[in-house]
Amino acid sequence: MFQREGLTRRAARDDDVAARDDDVAASDDDVAARYERARADLQTQLAGSQDPVRLGKRTSNLFRPRERAERRLDVGAFAGVLEVDADSGTCDVLGMTTYEDLVAATLPHGVMPLVVPQLKTITIGGAVAGLGIESTSFRNGMPHESVLEMEILTGAGEVVVARPDNEHADLFWAFPNSYGTLGYALRLRIEVEPVQPYVSLRHLPYTSAEDCIADLERLCRDRELDGERVDFLDGTAFGPDELYLTVGTFSETAPYTSDYTGRRIYYRSIRERSRDYLTVHDYLWRWDTDWFWCSRAFGAQHPVVRRLWPKRWLRSDVYWRIIALEHRFGVKRGLDRLLRRPRVEQIVQDVEVPVDRSAAFLRYLFRDVGLSPVWLCPLQQRVEAPWDLYPLEPDTLYVNYGFWGGVPIGPGEAEGDRDRRVEQAVTGHGGRKSLYSTAYYPFDEFWELYGGRRYWEVKGRYDPDARLLDLYEKCVRRR
Numbered sequence: 001m002f003q004r005e006g007l008t009r010r011a012a013r014d015d016d017v018a019a020r021d022d023d024v025a026a027s028d029d030d031v032a033a034r035y036e037r038a039r040a041d042l043q044t045q046l047a048g049s050q051d052p053v054r055l056g057k058r059t060s061n062l063f064r065p066r067e068r069a070e071r072r073l074d075v076g077a078f079a080g081v082l083e084v085d086a087d088s089g090t091c092d093v094l095g096m097t098t099y100e101d102l103v104a105a106t107l108p109h110g111v112m113p114l115v116v117p118q119l120k121t122i123t124i125g126g127a128v129a130g131l132g133i134e135s136t137s138f139r140n141g142m143p144h145e146s147v148l149e150m151e152i153l154t155g156a157g158e159v160v161v162a163r164p165d166n167e168h169a170d171l172f173w174a175f176p177n178s179y180g181t182l183g184y185a186l187r188l189r190i191e192v193e194p195v196q197p198y199v200s201l202r203h204l205p206y207t208s209a210e211d212c213i214a215d216l217e218r219l220c221r222d223r224e225l226d227g228e229r230v231d232f233l234d235g236t237a238f239g240p241d242e243l244y245l246t247v248g249t250f251s252e253t254a255p256y257t258s259d260y261t262g263r264r265i266y267y268r269s270i271r272e273r274s275r276d277y278l279t280v281h282d283y284l285w286r287w288d289t290d291w292f293w294c295s296r297a298f299g300a301q302h303p304v305v306r307r308l309w310p311k312r313w314l315r316s317d318v319y320w321r322i323i324a325l326e327h328r329f330g331v332k333r334g335l336d337r338l339l340r341r342p343r344v345e346q347i348v349q350d351v352e353v354p355v356d357r358s359a360a361f362l363r364y365l366f367r368d369v370g371l372s373p374v375w376l377c378p379l380q381q382r383v384e385a386p387w388d389l390y391p392l393e394p395d396t397l398y399v400n401y402g403f404w405g406g407v408p409i410g411p412g413e414a415e416g417d418r419d420r421r422v423e424q425a426v427t428g429h430g431g432r433k434s435l436y437s438t439a440y441y442p443f444d445e446f447w448e449l450y451g452g453r454r455y456w457e458v459k460g461r462y463d464p465d466a467r468l469l470d471l472y473e474k475c476v477r478r479r
Helices: 014-047 099-109 124-130 169-174 209-222 266-272 280-284 294-298 303-308 316-329 331-338 355-369 417-428 443-449 452-462 471-475
Strands: 053-056 071-074 081-085 090-094 111-113 147-154 159-162 183-194 198-206 232-239 242-251 275-279 344-354 374-379 398-408
Touching (some): 014 071, 014 147, 081 099, 099 111, 198 280, 209 242, 209 374, 232 266, 355 374
Parallel strands (some): 053 071
Antiparallel strands (some): 198 275, 344 398
């Protein structure tokens, strides 16, 4: 709605420059006016109900079931890119803008967000309030670390501009990992960085977790491999003795480019080739086509199904809708009971573990959880100041492990037992767990891990009447 790129402007003749400039100024004023109206309407919506509220978004990438009751705020107007300024390295964007649309707006200017989460329909506001990560995180941290300012609708119905050093700095530093319980980001100004047209990939094989993690640590430190710059770095573990690191380097040219948006599957190529080349656009979305490897659960990787599955439906949001329908109607669960199939616990987790304990944690994953492949993504906090609700050690390199899938529930086990053991193992290895999926932490332990004292101070200032749920209610009690 508010995207400046593509705004209709009158074609100006050489002798009509002044009239064209007037039209541009009027268009800019109109964009600002529409934003002001939408913001006022949202405040009216919030004021019109005394019940708890949450966002009425078109898309979601949360994987925890929750109640379907309370009033939802219509935030459809807050999607669009206001301005991309490649010279200053900044972008003004509305909070409900998906990264797919954000990347589409920035790449023509030769820039991209500092961190682009893997799935197209993750929104910039969601990634900041709920965390995000990708293969630039070893040098750029998480998406919230590139935010310069946020315009936030609070639970009290006010719209405040939060910066790291202004009167709302407390909200700025507490906002990441708050999951909409302190307010909603309506507009953000973020940093962007230059790109080149292509990404050259090298897939490095390993037979032990220790060797793989040692090289990962070295690459993050040196940011160089055989004379080539390391711009991107992540990894894939197919088993305890088959691991790969993927090193990406920006390039002005490429001898060829691969396409993993149709029949070919990206994660399989990691095993099959040591070198590869993608356009920067296709590199950023390399995981989305098959939701990493999770599309296999829907049969989308079977050769026959792959030929019949429309290419436009090879997208993470399509798979997510299938999952949402299953949560709602339980067709597969009912069929499994009818056929007496063993019960399955769905484990969908992303966790960060300090690099010096990372290999041990990976061995635990393969031994106790048993899911594969596992995604590895190095992360180091970009700014020294602490983020109140997701504190990491600024000088410590972490490894994010992403593991997603179903595991059989064993004899004497209940649903959730495996997830609880994961939580205990993460804490035992000095790590942190993202809250976008199911969580089982006891009340006191949860608040000790996720900045309880600071959270309630900020909550008391910006949502004194508890119009928004609190973090424990939302992420553990799944309301």
